[in-house]
Amino acid sequence: MIKYTLRRLIQAIPTLFGVTIFSYMLMALSPGGPTAALSVDPRLPPSVRERAERLAGVNDPIYVQYLRWLAGTDWMRWDSDGDGISDGAFLMPLGFDANSDGDYDDERDEIYPPGNSYGIIRGDFGRSFNTGGRTVSSLIGERISATLELGISALITGLVIGIPIGIYAAVRKGGLFDNATRILAVVFNAIPIFWLALILILIFGARLGWLPMAGRTPRVLTGGIPPIYERIEYLILPTFVLATGAIAIYSRYMRASMLDVISQDYMRTAQSKGLSSRKVWFQHGARNALIPMATFLGPAITSLLSGAAITETVFAWPGLGRFGVGAVIGRDYPVIMAVVIIGSLATLFGYILSDILYALIDPRIRFD
Amino acid sequence: MAAQTQATVAKLKVQDRSTGVGQSLTRLALRRLRRDNLTLIALFIVILLAFMSFIGAPIIDNVLNVSMTDTHLDRTFAPLFSTGVNRDGTVSTNVLGTDDLGRDHFSRLLYAGRISLSVGFCAAMIALGIGVALGITTGYYGGIVDDITNWIIATLTSIPALFLLLIVAAVLPSAGPVTLILVLGFLGWTGTTRLVRGETLALREREYVISARAVGASPGRIMFTHILPNLFSIIVITLAIDIGGLILAEAALSYLGLGIKPPDASWGNMLTGAQGFFNKGIHLVIFPGLLIFITVLCLYLIGDGLRDAFDPTAKN
Numbered sequence: 001m002i003k004y005t006l007r008r009l010i011q012a013i014p015t016l017f018g019v020t021i022f023s024y025m026l027m028a029l030s031p032g033g034p035t036a037a038l039s040v041d042p043r044l045p046p047s048v049r050e051r052a053e054r055l056a057g058v059n060d061p062i063y064v065q066y067l068r069w070l071a072g073t074d075w076m077r078w079d080s081d082g083d084g085i086s087d088g089a090f091l092m093p094l095g096f097d098a099n100s101d102g103d104y105d106d107e108r109d110e111i112y113p114p115g116n117s118y119g120i121i122r123g124d125f126g127r128s129f130n131t132g133g134r135t136v137s138s139l140i141g142e143r144i145s146a147t148l149e150l151g152i153s154a155l156i157t158g159l160v161i162g163i164p165i166g167i168y169a170a171v172r173k174g175g176l177f178d179n180a181t182r183i184l185a186v187v188f189n190a191i192p193i194f195w196l197a198l199i200l201i202l203i204f205g206a207r208l209g210w211l212p213m214a215g216r217t218p219r220v221l222t223g224g225i226p227p228i229y230e231r232i233e234y235l236i237l238p239t240f241v242l243a244t245g246a247i248a249i250y251s252r253y254m255r256a257s258m259l260d261v262i263s264q265d266y267m268r269t270a271q272s273k274g275l276s277s278r279k280v281w282f283q284h285g286a287r288n289a290l291i292p293m294a295t296f297l298g299p300a301i302t303s304l305l306s307g308a309a310i311t312e313t314v315f316a317w318p319g320l321g322r323f324g325v326g327a328v329i330g331r332d333y334p335v336i337m338a339v340v341i342i343g344s345l346a347t348l349f350g351y352i353l354s355d356i357l358y359a360l361i362d363p364r365i366r367f368d
Numbered sequence: 369m370a371a372q373t374q375a376t377v378a379k380l381k382v383q384d385r386s387t388g389v390g391q392s393l394t395r396l397a398l399r400r401l402r403r404d405n406l407t408l409i410a411l412f413i414v415i416l417l418a419f420m421s422f423i424g425a426p427i428i429d430n431v432l433n434v435s436m437t438d439t440h441l442d443r444t445f446a447p448l449f450s451t452g453v454n455r456d457g458t459v460s461t462n463v464l465g466t467d468d469l470g471r472d473h474f475s476r477l478l479y480a481g482r483i484s485l486s487v488g489f490c491a492a493m494i495a496l497g498i499g500v501a502l503g504i505t506t507g508y509y510g511g512i513v514d515d516i517t518n519w520i521i522a523t524l525t526s527i528p529a530l531f532l533l534l535i536v537a538a539v540l541p542s543a544g545p546v547t548l549i550l551v552l553g554f555l556g557w558t559g560t561t562r563l564v565r566g567e568t569l570a571l572r573e574r575e576y577v578i579s580a581r582a583v584g585a586s587p588g589r590i591m592f593t594h595i596l597p598n599l600f601s602i603i604v605i606t607l608a609i610d611i612g613g614l615i616l617a618e619a620a621l622s623y624l625g626l627g628i629k630p631p632d633a634s635w636g637n638m639l640t641g642a643q644g645f646f647n648k649g650i651h652l653v654i655f656p657g658l659l660i661f662i663t664v665l666c667l668y669l670i671g672d673g674l675r676d677a678f679d680p681t682a683k684n
Contacts, residue, residue: 015519018523023527027538030538186672189668190664192623198657199657301528302528306531307530310623324531328537328626339534344528344531347526351526
């Protein structure tokens with residue numbers, strides 16, 4: 001099992017690199033480059049701007065910039081002669097003889113200390129352009145709990161509602177309930193979730209006044225976030241909106257899985273043993289039908305994150321998705337990159353976790 | 369798959385004997401489709417919407433004396449079926465009321481439909497073209513091209529779909545309909561490629577492909593004349609469902625302010641800031657979303673209907 005887990009983890013590495021390369025190249029392609037936002041002030045003299053650009057290293061070849069961004073600069077010097085112009089010596093190890101006097105660690109070398117960024121593989125996403133230069137990591141840290149809260153409650157809601165619907169639809173295959181839920185699944189797949197959110201806010205927030213229209217907590221001004229049971233009413237609408245897609249998919253998938261199981265021999269055996277139909281359906285049927293659902297964790301995380309960006313924006317939920325959308329509008333590239341990479345990491349993690357879960361439940365998978 | 373095809377072949381043979389004429393799967397599918405009322409209604413609604421948007425919009429503007437661009441600050445948030453006087457003295461009929469700037473809502477919805485529908489359709493065509501071409505090639509040849517394609521697909525699918533669109537939207541200088549079509553098209557091919565690749569892998573081993581290869585047909589010819597026609601049903605089904613999915617994606621992006629930007633109207637961006645209309649004009653919240661919903665629902669139903677119609681194991 002450990003071997004299998006390790007193998008899956010190693011298989012994820014090229015994909016993760018793909019994600020970083022893809023997103024970095026896109027950012028580098030953006031008009032004016034990623035530092036354009038830093039030097040938009042038209043009163044800036046060209047010489048100052050040029051120097052800022054040289055210091056930021058935007059004149060280096062793109063792969064050098066990518067490596068610096070990926071692995072950080074604290075372990076290397078990328079400006080070996082100290083003239084403020086980076087010269088591509090990005091792989092120069094510490095203790096390199098910068099002034100070529102044969103002495104590898106003299107005073108002259110000391111004045112050119114290595115950089116101070118740790119690179120995204122060590123969790124350093126740099127500084128945000130728009131929030132007064134705060135580190136992206138701290139900004140993300142403030143928002144990730146809100147997204148987790150919403151995502152996890154939507155996932156649980158999706159499973160708790162979707163799975164029983166799937167089981168019952170399979171048990172009463174072709175019946176009224178089965179047909180009704182099938183139609184509802186198509187309907188909920190076709191509703192734009194931001195519109196569903198707007199309509200629900202309109203009905204339950206604006207007209208009936210039962211639920212808050214937006215936000216995560218009533219105490220905005222005091223800054224603190226009260227425990228979740230004190231603001232459960234804030235969670236209801238966003239969770240439901242985010243969970244609708246999940247409910248629609250899980251219920252259909254569970255139904256198909258259940259129908260697969262029903263045709264198995266052991267189900268007939270259980271029935272002919274004279275077990276009550278409740279026992280047959282739930283102990284023999286549903287438990288086995290749940291196994292393939294484990295593979296759904298990966299795709300579930302992707303769609304929850306995509307949905308979170310929209311749901312959080314509509315409900316002014318202070319999470320990562322809304323933060324990402326705001327960063328795109330404000331062209332805050334370090335934040336965009338961080339959100340995309342964290343989202344992809346979560347997805348990859350979900351895929352690996354569901355593979356491991358599946359292998360754990362069904363040992364045949366491990367020996368592929 | 370093999371079992372399904374054998375069933376088809378068996379059925380066709382039976383028909384050969386009974387009618388004396390063999391029928392292609394496509395013809396059988398069309399016959400089944402003609403009796404599938406739900407799919408036909410869905411198809412009718414989509415065609416009607418497209419017709420209203422592309423051809424009907426200017427006609428309706430003329431008949432009702434309305435315009436999607438003329439603002440009337442004295443007549444904002446007018447209710448349904450209200451009338452008003454234009455600057456040139458003509459009387460306009462605002463069937464679905466007016467918006468926050470006094471523009472005719474009905475007219476705007478129709479022109480927005482042009483953009484939403486054409487973005488969905490064109491992007492789906494691009495995605496489908498890439499997906500089918502890549503899927504057939506990688507499925508047929510395998511090897512290094514296949515590995516690289518799989519790596520790209522794994523990479524693209526491990527970025528949550530909306531985040532992928534967000535990062536591309538962040539990079540693009542402006543997002544007109546054409547840019548949006550290209551973005552959605554060039555990012556949306558992964559699912560189709562996987563599907564087509566899998567199908568090609570199966571078709572490649574079939575007897576008629578092997579015999580074509582044995583008589584010396586070139587790979588291009590095999591892919592074009594022996595494999596592609598057999599993918600027809602998958603392509604048609606995917607197209608219908610993709611258009612729906614991409615209309616939803618466009619709507620979400622435009623709603624977030626990252627897709628189609630005002631003054632151009634799309635069903636998505638007409639809902640931007642809709643919370644501000646809650647007290648003054650609910651119709652501005654309801655209709656754009658309803659049109660997205662109806663269009664996507666119909667496209668999904670058409671996809672489902674096509675799937676049933678092309679299912680070789682279905683009873684005739």
